[in-house]
Amino acid sequence: MSAPTLTTDTRPDPSAPGSALTQRRSRPGEVAFRLAMQACLVIAFGVLAALLAWVLVKGWNRLDSRLWTEMPTGLVSRLDGAGVQSALVGTLWIISLVAVICLPIGILSAIYLEEYADNTRWYNRLLELNIQNLAGVPSIIFGILGLGIIARTLGLGFTIITAAIVLSLLVLPVVIIASREAIRAVPQSIRQASYALGASKWQTVYRQVLPSAVPGIATGSILALSRAIGEAAPLIVLGAVTFITFNPDGLDSRYTALPIQIYTFITRSQAEYTELAAGAIVLLLAIVLAMNSIAIFVRNRFEKRW
Amino acid sequence: MTYQPLHRRSPHDSEVTTVNHPDTTTRPGVNIAGTGAQRTGMRQPDVAAPVMELSGVSVYYGEYEAVRGTSMPIQEKQITAMIGPSGCGKSTILRSLNRMNDLIPGARVAGSVTYHGQDLYAKDVDPIEVRRRIGMVFQKPNPFPKSIYDNVAYGPRVTGMKVANMDDLVEKALRDAALWDEVKDKLKTSGLALSGGQQQRLCIARTIAVRPEIILMDEPCSALDPIATAKIEDLMFELSDNYTIVIVTHNMQQAARVSHYTAFFTAEVDERQERHGRLVEFSQTGKLFTNPADKRTEDYITGRFG
Numbered sequence: 189m190s191a192p193t194l195t196t197d198t199r200p201d202p203s204a205p206g207s208a209l210t211q212r213r214s215r216p217g218e219v220a221f222r223l224a225m226q227a228c229l230v231i232a233f234g235v236l237a238a239l240l241a242w243v244l245v246k247g248w249n250r251l252d253s254r255l256w257t258e259m260p261t262g263l264v265s266r267l268d269g270a271g272v273q274s275a276l277v278g279t280l281w282i283i284s285l286v287a288v289i290c291l292p293i294g295i296l297s298a299i300y301l302e303e304y305a306d307n308t309r310w311y312n313r314l315l316e317l318n319i320q321n322l323a324g325v326p327s328i329i330f331g332i333l334g335l336g337i338i339a340r341t342l343g344l345g346f347t348i349i350t351a352a353i354v355l356s357l358l359v360l361p362v363v364i365i366a367s368r369e370a371i372r373a374v375p376q377s378i379r380q381a382s383y384a385l386g387a388s389k390w391q392t393v394y395r396q397v398l399p400s401a402v403p404g405i406a407t408g409s410i411l412a413l414s415r416a417i418g419e420a421a422p423l424i425v426l427g428a429v430t431f432i433t434f435n436p437d438g439l440d441s442r443y444t445a446l447p448i449q450i451y452t453f454i455t456r457s458q459a460e461y462t463e464l465a466a467g468a469i470v471l472l473l474a475i476v477l478a479m480n481s482i483a484i485f486v487r488n489r490f491e492k493r494w
Numbered sequence: 495m496t497y498q499p500l501h502r503r504s505p506h507d508s509e510v511t512t513v514n515h516p517d518t519t520t521r522p523g524v525n526i527a528g529t530g531a532q533r534t535g536m537r538q539p540d541v542a543a544p545v546m547e548l549s550g551v552s553v554y555y556g557e558y559e560a561v562r563g564t565s566m567p568i569q570e571k572q573i574t575a576m577i578g579p580s581g582c583g584k585s586t587i588l589r590s591l592n593r594m595n596d597l598i599p600g601a602r603v604a605g606s607v608t609y610h611g612q613d614l615y616a617k618d619v620d621p622i623e624v625r626r627r628i629g630m631v632f633q634k635p636n637p638f639p640k641s642i643y644d645n646v647a648y649g650p651r652v653t654g655m656k657v658a659n660m661d662d663l664v665e666k667a668l669r670d671a672a673l674w675d676e677v678k679d680k681l682k683t684s685g686l687a688l689s690g691g692q693q694q695r696l697c698i699a700r701t702i703a704v705r706p707e708i709i710l711m712d713e714p715c716s717a718l719d720p721i722a723t724a725k726i727e728d729l730m731f732e733l734s735d736n737y738t739i740v741i742v743t744h745n746m747q748q749a750a751r752v753s754h755y756t757a758f759f760t761a762e763v764d765e766r767q768e769r770h771g772r773l774v775e776f777s778q779t780g781k782l783f784t785n786p787a788d789k790r791t792e793d794y795i796t797g798r799f800g
Contacts, residue, residue: 308599377636381697383597385649385704386626395652400639 240473247466255467259433260449267460272468275449277435278348278428279417279475282445285352286359286416291409293356294363298405301364302371303393323361330358331422339426346427349439354422359412366408370401403490410483414476420447446472545570545708545738546591550605553586553595560586561771564605566757568708573730573739575749575779578759579794583771584742587759588710591740592628593621609708626653629706633713635693637685637700642668642677645685645696649704663703671699672729691722698729702737709733711741715748727752746795749779756782758791 244251258271301319305312334354344350374397382392428444430452436443446468453465544567551564561583568574568591576584586595593614595601607614614624637645646664650657657663664681668674673695677688685696694714701709711730715723730739730752743749749756757776761769775782775791786792 306599375636377632377634378638380594380597380630380632381636381638381700382648382652383622384592384594384625384630384632385652385700386622386629387649387652388622391652395648396638 243466243469243473247463247468247470250464250467251470255471260431260444260453260464261433262431264458264460267458267464270464272446272449272464272471274432274435275444275446275468276471278443279446279472281348281436281443282352282355283413283417285349285439286356287409287413289352290356290360290363290412290416294360294409294412295367295405297360298364298367298371299393299398302368303389303397319361319364323365326421327358327419328421328425330354331425333357334422335425345440346429346442347440348436348443351423351426351428351443351445354426355416355419358419358422359416362412362415363409366412367401367405370404370408371397373404374400403487406490407483407487410479410486414479414483417476417479418447418472420445420451423448424451446475544568545610547608548587548591548605549608551587551590551607552604553583553590554600554602554604555598556600558768559770561759561773564773566773566776568738568740569755570738571734571736572754573734573741573752574755574757575753576740576742576757576759577744577746577749577794578771578774579761580744581769581771582759582761584757584759585712586771587773588712588740588742589630591708591710592625592630594625594630596621626704627706628708628710629701629704630710630712631694631697631701631714634717635690635697637688637693637696639684639686641682642685642688642696643681645700646703649700653704655704667699667703668696670702670733671695672725672732673699689722691718691725694718694722694726695729698726698733702733706737708738708740711739713742713744716744723748746783750783753779755779758782758786758788758794760790760794 254269254271256271256273256276258269259273260275261267261270297319301312301316305315307313307316331354334350334357338344338353339346339350344353378396378400379392382396387395423445427442428448429442430444430448432442432444450465450468450472453461453468456462546568548567549565552562553560564583564587566574576588578584589595589598590603590607591614595603603615609624609627612619638648640648643664646667647660649655650660650663665674665678668677673692676692677696685693688696694717698709698714715726718726727748730741733739734754741749741753755776756779758774759771760774762772763769775786775788777787782791783795786795
């Protein structure tokens, strides 16, 4: 058998008809796929924009300082001078507490799982599996668990600390998963360089891995917190009071929160309540948007390029 | 990443620290200020007791025996090169010399690696202490995402070296790595902003800043252009006045140019079609390249295989 030869006659003849580079065949598949993707984008953005427009129009008359300077009321006659201050303060309390409880636990867990845990051991693999599953548990389940264990068995009652603990548990898996991703993204070569200089495990983690992972951890954590802000379901069973006319003043204080307040306003039939609810929705969206902006800023500003 | 120490030890029990070198920072033999002026040309390999000795070293990854039965000495203040085709286990053997293999899950070393007569894999040996004595430079330059100054100061800081003046130490290390003149005006800029060759010299500076006795280099020039390679080779040659150097290289000419001793490894296929690295020949570089004892060495260095 003769050896295969590569000769020029396998090349297309540039002078043959139909071989000009400028000639363009239409590619129907290509066009259809691009149109489909654009349609999806339009649907997603369209629905969001419609929702936003609806709440802005509805709540336009209530978008002023009354929202955060005045207390909610149960009396329609007093609605003109009402706001959602107690709910706003309750939400800020809860979210601060969630950050304090959830971030250290979540980040340290992620460090353990990524840097220390021997994932050939069955108990570490079980832990990982459970964390993934916990991220998918409906929030109302966390609320019921919190009601049974934290509010009743531990006796913390329907207080702001109970709400904060339950919401912390709810977003903990998200914080852990996001932090693990950030830690895993730090190149192995950095760890090796540190070990080769005689650094210990903790020195390597603390002085090399964590500083490089902080932008990713911060981004994931902020997004997790903004999810916690919007949660209403667990708070419903945890006794978030529908109308309170005082701000929380301690961990054992009764409370309400923005999503709960919106829910109770909107279930009332009077149009004035719907209007106030729309105003509160805009306020809640503004807080979430601000937090997400911070997350994006942190990511862009401090992200490491390797 | 999972870190499995092969042996556990109590932190206060450091045999390596006390037996041979009570104090690394004041070890008389190692003059970190040594410069090119002291260069005296290629010394004749001496026949003193080797600083390290491998006998019957096999390295396993899980059940797989990556390298089997390696025995060779590492002579003090000499450059020992390890050459051979890809997959012959030369980098694996190199990493077993300062217990970097500990960082690979499932890696295990059989046989004995001694350093000044002590078994590096004895139960009471602290791998961190080993790596302080036996530093490592990697294939791809891997400066920390920190300033040039902090890159060099990192080792002394984490190892708790008593440093009278960190500025002086950083300057000396950078001078010894032939990098000072290029970076002295930008010590606060990121190490990642340097060129590849400069980054690799920064990694060498960072390694000698902790005053190791031995420097392991894993293909330190394979990511560099010929000019940067020549600079690193000159540097290795100068460093061999004060340091014992072991270098893994794909480049036979490099081994012939810089080393005093050469070990030739190759990969053997066993009856189960598994490849195992094996040391074929170890001798003085001149002899190995001009008058190899083994046919396989001759085939490799004359380009008939590999």
